[in-house]
Amino acid sequence: MAKHTVESCSKAKMAIRDTLDIVGGKWKLILISVLRSGKKGFNELSREAGISPRILSKELQELEMNGLVSREVCNTKPVTVQYELTDYSQTLNEVLLAMEKWGYLHRKKIVQGVE
Amino acid sequence: MAKHTVESCSKAKMAIRDTLDIVGGKWKLILISVLRSGKKGFNELSREAGISPRILSKELQELEMNGLVSREVCNTKPVTVQYELTDYSQTLNEVLLAMEKWGYLHRKKIVQGVE
DNA sequence: GTAAGTACTATCCTTTTTGTAACAGATAAC
DNA sequence: GTTATCTGTTACAAAAAGGATAGTACTTAC
Numbered sequence: 001m002a003k004h005t006v007e008s009c010s011k012a013k014m015a016i017r018d019t020l021d022i023v024g025g026k027w028k029l030i031l032i033s034v035l036r037s038g039k040k041g042f043n044e045l046s047r048e049a050g051i052s053p054r055i056l057s058k059e060l061q062e063l064e065m066n067g068l069v070s071r072e073v074c075n076t077k078p079v080t081v082q083y084e085l086t087d088y089s090q091t092l093n094e095v096l097l098a099m100e101k102w103g104y105l106h107r108k109k110i111v112q113g114v115e
Numbered sequence: 116m117a118k119h120t121v122e123s124c125s126k127a128k129m130a131i132r133d134t135l136d137i138v139g140g141k142w143k144l145i146l147i148s149v150l151r152s153g154k155k156g157f158n159e160l161s162r163e164a165g166i167s168p169r170i171l172s173k174e175l176q177e178l179e180m181n182g183l184v185s186r187e188v189c190n191t192k193p194v195t196v197q198y199e200l201t202d203y204s205q206t207l208n209e210v211l212l213a214m215e216k217w218g219y220l221h222r223k224k225i226v227q228g229v230e
Numbered sequence: 231g232t233a234a235g236t237a238c239t240a241t242c243c244t245t246t247t248t249g250t251a252a253c254a255g256a257t258a259a260c
Numbered sequence: 261g262t263t264a265t266c267t268g269t270t271a272c273a274a275a276a277a278g279g280a281t282a283g284t285a286c287t288t289a290c
């Protein structure tokens with residue numbers, strides 16, 4: 001178990017800020033989570049994540065810029081685009097898993113507390 | 116390794132949303148991170164986290180409501196208040212650790228990429 | 231009484247984020 | 261030609277978040 005000194009905490013603070021800069025906000029982690037079940041098209045993502053096209057477009061651009069999502073244009077009748085997680089995005093697995101687990105745990109705690 | 120089906124992803128999506136509802140935003144995880152080095156007073160927190168009193172007050176109230184931080188009023192000459200992490204907040208350790216690790220990793224990747 | 235320290239709160243304002251609705255360009259089906 | 265699909269973009273509006281500044285209330289020290 002690591003000690004938590006003031007200095008180690010300021011480093012931790014910076015690291016957490018860095019992480020939040022990339023995957024903070026309301027949608028980034030949700031989108032990554034949704035994309036874990038496979039590559040998806042734009043409208044498909046919009047429906048599954050429940051996100052409007054405007055925001056989706058912006059979020060995907062940012063994720064792509066940060067190397068977490070790749071964009072592939074397909075030569076189909078109406079041009080389709082496939083969004084897919086990159087290998088680098090796998091480095092976020094621990095974060096996602098931890099947050100999923102905590103979400104489950106916390107919801108359970110809340111529900112029990114109410115009844 | 117878990118499979119990522121559409122259903123498991125929608126559960127994951129909900130769990131992540133739940134987590135973000137509690138510790139999302141710019142400050143919550145930073146504050147928890149800072150408090151890991153021990154209980155702190157209001158101004159102390161404000162300085163160390165670099166957060167203005169107005170926001171700090173609001174964030175602390177929310178953290179307290181969600182059982183992650185406890186508030187203790189001390190009988191000192193000028194009344195002081197100590198904020199401290201609760202036992203329940205320890206359940207966030209995995210999340211914090213994962214995000215710290217990723218932040219380090221990502222920064223390293225960026226710095227190398229630039230040079 | 232003046233200043234300084236603690237813990238906030240109030241007010242005002244700016245920035246960021248999010249959402250809605252409509253529309254554009256391309257292609258295909260009817 | 262009209263309608264539909266897919267991928268977005270644009271314009272506009274609303275809401276949420278964040279920040280700056282000052283002020284309140286209490287106490288101690290000078």
